[in-house]
Amino acid sequence: MTWLLLLCAGSCFLSLGLLIPAIPVHVTGVLGQGPAWVGACLAVTAVCAVLARPLAGRLADRRSRRFAAAAGAALLALTSGAVPWTGTLPSFLACRAVAGVGEALMYVGLAAAASDHDRPGPALNGFSVAVNAGLLAGAPIAAAVAALAGPRAVWTLSAAVAAAAFTACLFLTDPRDGGDPAAAGEGRRSGTGIHRAGLVPGLAYWASVWGYTAFSAFLPLHLAALGGGSGPHFLVYGCVLLGVRVGGHRVLARMPAGRTATAALLLTAAGLVLFVAWPTVTGALWATAVLAAGQALGLPAFLTMAVTGVPAGQRGSAVATTTAFFDLGFLSAALALGAVAQSHGLARGFALAACVAGLAPLLLTLHPQNVSRRTT
Template identity: 30%
Template structure:
């Protein structure tokens, strides 16, 4: 047989059916859901704990919440490199272990309730650990899932992983408040220790994917490839950031006692969008889907800003969640298609890093807005930021894309 006859061209790999994609990523999705309860449970509790128990102002509340995202940002390059060179599964396992340590820092903070400053420092340490763990989990899980189902199903993979993340926010918020009422912040701290370990057990036997090729694009080079999609993500993340950081304070200021339902409304709408429309970024194009969805998200922010009842704020949160749900994989598909396959983990780390920048800045910046004007003003500012991401989507629609 001649050398020429031995050289065959690999046929195009057909896209597996949606059910097959779901089954392949299901264990990772469940693990991410359980692991992210470590973030979801304290979401409505931490702002009130820092404000009410420790007596800190909105600026410090924003700093405590935002520290997690800053830490995640600073660890994205490391997380992406670990996923590409040592394997995505290794990154996820390491992330769960680091996230578990954050609960220990929360427990230690309770020893200093009579001295608020040391207690806040312990909380900040916990948020740093949680941010690093979150960076490893998200970067590794996205790279792992895409590696299992193929880049042609990147949008679906990102949709399911994202559903797990925000489903944890939706479930975690009311559960966190219930745990706080029954057994206090100490109970939340213990849960933050145990939940990542349970998640770790779920993925222990899942097949790992081989690390990418030894030669990778440097992080800053990949950053240059995905910066447009990342900018769109950063702007639309503001809507999510102002809900997680300030909605509990807004409801308390207005005498409404259903703040936890806002997180539930956000999360359920987020999940519904993923269940029924997760295929759209792959089928119609990420930028086109993102353009429509960020406009829906901006409308949700405006409803919260002008809400005169708690129900109207819940509707605004639901629209925010629905729009943000598909904006993330919409911009993400554009990032994946512009990045080389051997640097997919680094590309995912670079892309998600833009959300870290956004959420890290949103907390303290919007805290300053709330201090200078009012709590509801942060949602008007949020609507403006989200609307700007529509311009990015238009730019992606008109710019050239690799075949």
């Protein structure tokens, strides 16, 4: 795991994190649209990211990790830089659609580069630390920049950070640089960009994302009903998530990825159950900490399961398949949990997400590594 790869990942996801508060402000302020269009813009980005994942996997495998990551960072820079010059909703939707493609290319290229490390588990854990650090830092930085220089400056800064990431991505190394015929040729066996090795970890990731979506979408409403604010809870979430990944990386590196993934899903489910069973501001803090620990364990374990035993030339497709389930999970959870919460209350929404995450470890028994272990 190189510092250059961490820099590329942190910069790209900082560019995305800066836009978390900027997109609602732009849609409701500059464009004068209602909250429903905020959701539509987020959905457009997510759908395009899912559709572009197979292409990203093929490019990462057949061309290079560097090419996929650099192309994605370039698209992020172009779309963020164009937004201040667009004043209509259709043009903004077009920018967000292209940004979804850029996100898919960048994410898959960088994650596949991390998987090429001789110890992919710790490398993917380090990659996930950079991802979350960038996302978590983006919102407060965006708020400060908007207060000092206005909302347009946030989009300009996002474009500048993505452009810097593009430059850094050009210097990434790739398995093909060493002339490894296996790394160059194995990827040609995957014609669709969808890899079977990524399906079971991807479904587990999908279930984990249901827990994250319930937390991020319903926490402010849950705490408002309890007479509290969500700021400290989101701070606890970020601190626990990064603390577990950074402080526990040595222990996690020695644990089988399947067991870590199971623990991640069960902790996520336990945190969601705590929101229902302990409906106080203090209870929500503990629930947040437990859920954050589960989310910290999840992504590195799912990606490690997807690439273990997969030839280097096919890992881009395996990573693309697994990460596509994030957007699928977010969209399906947002629609289903929103409907349940609207009709039956927030507690039922938390409970449904807990059931999805709690039952998902059963899926992991279908993973080829676990099947072969039981057979042996």
